[in-house]
Amino acid sequence: MxxxxxxxxxxxxxxxxxxxxxxxxxxxxxxxxxxxKDAEKLMARQGEHLSLLQEKLFAHGRTGGKHSVLLVLQGxxxxxxxxxxxxxxxxxxxxxxxxxxFGAPTxxxxxxxxxxxxxxxxxxxxxIGVFDRSHYEDVLVVRVNGLVxxxxxxxxxxxxxxxxxxxxxxxxxxxxxxxxxxPEEQYQRLRERxxxxxxxxxxxxxxxxxxxxxxxxxxxxxAAIRATSTETAPWHVIPADNKWFARLAxxxxxxxxxxxxxLGWPLADFNVDEELARLDELGEGAPPAA
Amino acid sequence: MxxxxxxxxxxxxxxxxxxxxxxxxxxxxxxxxxxxKDAEKLMARQGEHLSLLQEKLFAHGRTGGKHSVLLVLQGxxxxxxxxxxxxxxxxxxxxxxxxxxFGAPTxxxxxxxxxxxxxxxxxxxxxIGVFDRSHYEDVLVVRVNGLVxxxxxxxxxxxxxxxxxxxxxxxxxxxxxxxxxxPEEQYQRLRERxxxxxxxxxxxxxxxxxxxxxxxxxxxxxAAIRATSTETAPWHVIPADNKWFARLAxxxxxxxxxxxxxLGWPLADFNVDEELARLDELGEGAPPAA
Numbered sequence: 001m002x003x004x005x006x007x008x009x010x011x012x013x014x015x016x017x018x019x020x021x022x023x024x025x026x027x028x029x030x031x032x033x034x035x036x037k038d039a040e041k042l043m044a045r046q047g048e049h050l051s052l053l054q055e056k057l058f059a060h061g062r063t064g065g066k067h068s069v070l071l072v073l074q075g076x077x078x079x080x081x082x083x084x085x086x087x088x089x090x091x092x093x094x095x096x097x098x099x100x101x102f103g104a105p106t107x108x109x110x111x112x113x114x115x116x117x118x119x120x121x122x123x124x125x126x127x128i129g130v131f132d133r134s135h136y137e138d139v140l141v142v143r144v145n146g147l148v149x150x151x152x153x154x155x156x157x158x159x160x161x162x163x164x165x166x167x168x169x170x171x172x173x174x175x176x177x178x179x180x181x182x183p184e185e186q187y188q189r190l191r192e193r194x195x196x197x198x199x200x201x202x203x204x205x206x207x208x209x210x211x212x213x214x215x216x217x218x219x220x221x222x223a224a225i226r227a228t229s230t231e232t233a234p235w236h237v238i239p240a241d242n243k244w245f246a247r248l249a250x251x252x253x254x255x256x257x258x259x260x261x262x263l264g265w266p267l268a269d270f271n272v273d274e275e276l277a278r279l280d281e282l283g284e285g286a287p288p289a290a
Numbered sequence: 291m292x293x294x295x296x297x298x299x300x301x302x303x304x305x306x307x308x309x310x311x312x313x314x315x316x317x318x319x320x321x322x323x324x325x326x327k328d329a330e331k332l333m334a335r336q337g338e339h340l341s342l343l344q345e346k347l348f349a350h351g352r353t354g355g356k357h358s359v360l361l362v363l364q365g366x367x368x369x370x371x372x373x374x375x376x377x378x379x380x381x382x383x384x385x386x387x388x389x390x391x392f393g394a395p396t397x398x399x400x401x402x403x404x405x406x407x408x409x410x411x412x413x414x415x416x417x418i419g420v421f422d423r424s425h426y427e428d429v430l431v432v433r434v435n436g437l438v439x440x441x442x443x444x445x446x447x448x449x450x451x452x453x454x455x456x457x458x459x460x461x462x463x464x465x466x467x468x469x470x471x472x473p474e475e476q477y478q479r480l481r482e483r484x485x486x487x488x489x490x491x492x493x494x495x496x497x498x499x500x501x502x503x504x505x506x507x508x509x510x511x512x513a514a515i516r517a518t519s520t521e522t523a524p525w526h527v528i529p530a531d532n533k534w535f536a537r538l539a540x541x542x543x544x545x546x547x548x549x550x551x552x553l554g555w556p557l558a559d560f561n562v563d564e565e566l567a568r569l570d571e572l573g574e575g576a577p578p579a580a
Contacts, residue, residue, distance in 0.1 A: 059491035086383045093376040094387050095422075101385075132385075183576040187569065194566050200558040201349035208568050215579035268490040276484050278498050279477065286473040289505035 004034030004042055009249045010256050013236040015178075015229050021222040026182040027241040032248070039248045046251050047091035053258035054092040054128060056265060061126010063266035066171035068123040069257050071130045071250070074140070075179030076217060077207040078189035080240050080247075081132050084179070087247050088254065089130060098123040101132040114138040114156075115163055122167060128254070129172075135160060139224045144216040157227035164233040173257040174233040177250055178225060179240040183214055294324030294332055299539045300546050303526040305468075305519050311512040316472040317531040322538070329538045336541050337381035343548035344382040344418060346555060351416010353556035356461035358413040359547050361420045361540070364430070365469030366507060367497040368479035370530050370537075371422050374469070377537050378544065379420060388413040391422040404428040404446075405453055412457060418544070419462075425450060429514045434506040447517035454523040463547040464523040467540055468515060469530040473504055 012031040032039065060067060071089075073081045089097050100121040109117045115135055123129025139156050142148055164174055181189075190211070193203040210217075229235040236253055240246040302321040322329065350357060361379075363371045379387050390411040399407045405425055413419025429446050432438055458464055471479075480501070483493040500507075519525040526543055530536040 063491050082385065085385050089384045090380070094379045094384050094389055095372065095375050095391075097384050099384055184574050187574040190569055191566070194562055194569065197558075198555045200562070201353050201556045203558070203560070203565070205560050205565055205568075208565065208572065211569075211572060212577050213580070214577045218576075265488045266491045268487075268493070270493070270495050272484055272490070275493070275495055275498065276481070278495075279480055279484065279501075282498065282501060284474050284477040286504045286508075287502050290503070 004038045007031040009252050015225050015235045015237045026180050026239045028239045029245045036244045039244045043248045050255050051092045054096045056263040058096045058126045068172045069128045070172050070174045072134045072176040074136050079179040098127040098129045140220045143220045144213045168232045175257045176235045178237045181240045185241040294328045297321040299542050305515050305525045305527045316470050316529045318529045319535045326534045329534045333538045340545050341382045344386045346553040348386045348416045358462045359418045360464050362424045362466040364426050369469040388417040388419045430510045433510045434503045458522045465547045466525045468527045471530045475531040
């Protein structure tokens with residue numbers, strides 16, 4: 001744990017079955033007593049640890065290991081998911097990251113169970129997978145907009161818990177982060193996307209339609225988080241009005257996930273001395289033409 | 291062009307039909323008169339430009355644009371392809387990068403034409419695709435190891451040129467970089483991988499078997515580069531004994547490829563004033579529950 005944290009965010013931001021959105025302040029910086037500058041310094045330092053552990057995970061995957069990490073990012077428009085990818089995952093080797101964004105399902109995806117496209121996108125061994133939106137869309141946007149018949153939410157929560165338990169049992173450490181912002185902050189961010197021509201491409205008129213459902217989303221988030229925050233794959237709810245806080249918090253959560261694997265460098269599966277002898281026999285210069 | 295370059299590497303490193311490996315010095319730093327430190331400073335500065343242009347390319351792709359960039363990296367074991375990905379592509383948003391490594395073909399891949407897996411891996415619009423090895427393996431490792439019957443190289447060069455012309459015509463700027471090192475430098479790098487336990491995972495006994503074919507590889511590289519360095523998709527041969535030089539050179543080549551697209555920010559495909567009015571009508575606070 002770095003300087004500035006009074007309690008690790010894996011504890012302070014963890015949401016349980018009694019988590020209440022009414023008690024949640026998106027503008028808070030729970031148990032972090034430093035400034036934005038402190039946070040940025042700490043994040044750069046933790047980024048180096050993250051980068052080293054990512055390389056160990058990658059090495060592990062290349063030598064037959066089965067572990068991977070899956071970062072699930074949920075949040076409404078403008079909550080900062082893209083910024084997390086850029087600034088947190090941007091600190092590690094791009095080779096080690098398997099990123100997947102989930103939008104509205106395609107015709108093919110719709111013809112399958114909603115977890116089908118999720119399973120297909122699971123990170124291979126050795127990678128940090130990142131889901132920018134995820135299977136949780138199927139109990140969030142789908143619920144708010146009434147996109148399926150009936151009220152299959154309880155059934156889906158159970159299905160999701162079972163699915164995640166299976167993924168974890170196969171060797172994947174799941175880190176679930178909900179980035180929650182205040183309506184005032186979303187207003188400012190949407191306004192900025194409209195006022196700045198270099199941000200227009202990030203805006204979609206549907207963002208405002210979704211904003212109308214603010215309350216329904218709050219309810220859907222609360223219900224989903226309560227029902228799917230398991231021991232195996234707990235939710236962390238990140239106050240995201242302050243981008244610097246959200247980015248540091250996700251860095252720490254990822255780092256802890258990687259640390260939990262306690263990976264060393266893989267042992268050579270060849271005889272080091274023999275290979276050194278073979279190399280020296282060939283010599284330092286260009287080997288002769290055959 | 292930054293300080294330190296006497297000529298842009300897109301000129302000085304470009305290989306034509308008369309390119310000769312005998313005249314090539316892997317330890318040189320052509321037309322760059324600065325130190326390693328100058329190169330690192332320049333690279334950080336160019337990385338910021340690269341990052342901005344990558345975002346424009348991504349924005350372009352998200353709003354219906356067709357352009358992408360494809361960086362093809364070829365080089366023998368330890369030539370530094372992975373370092374390019376980490377240090378050059380690591381400077382831009384991971385969302386904007388589509389990375390693909392090509393190893394020995396799988397059974398499914400073998401059942402298709404050798405360009406099949408390449409086509410499937412082309413970057414979508416808006417992305418910087420990176421091939422860590424590529425279709426050129428099919429005229430390099432395949433040739434050196436006699437993995438196909440006959441001598442189909444001339445035919446394959448023509449096929450590759452046609453394929454790349456087609457890819458370019460569809461909107462992809464192709465940047466081909468061959469990273470070439472000296473046998474002495476490869477010896478040192480292989481030795482390091484054998485001596486350092488944190489590098490063992492990068493070593494494979496086959497690396498030494500391949501090293502035995504040094505001359506055959508030199509010939510195969512020369513022939514392939516001469517035959518496939520077209521106007522549309524020229525080869526750049528990067529002296530790669532000095533990692534700092536190779537990384538800076540690839541940064542400059544990528545940057546130039548992105549600049550050649552002359553992308554501005556996409557125009558809004560919605561009415562900005564109307565959307566601002568809709569946003570303000572909803573207000574800054576939480577919209578009322580429906």
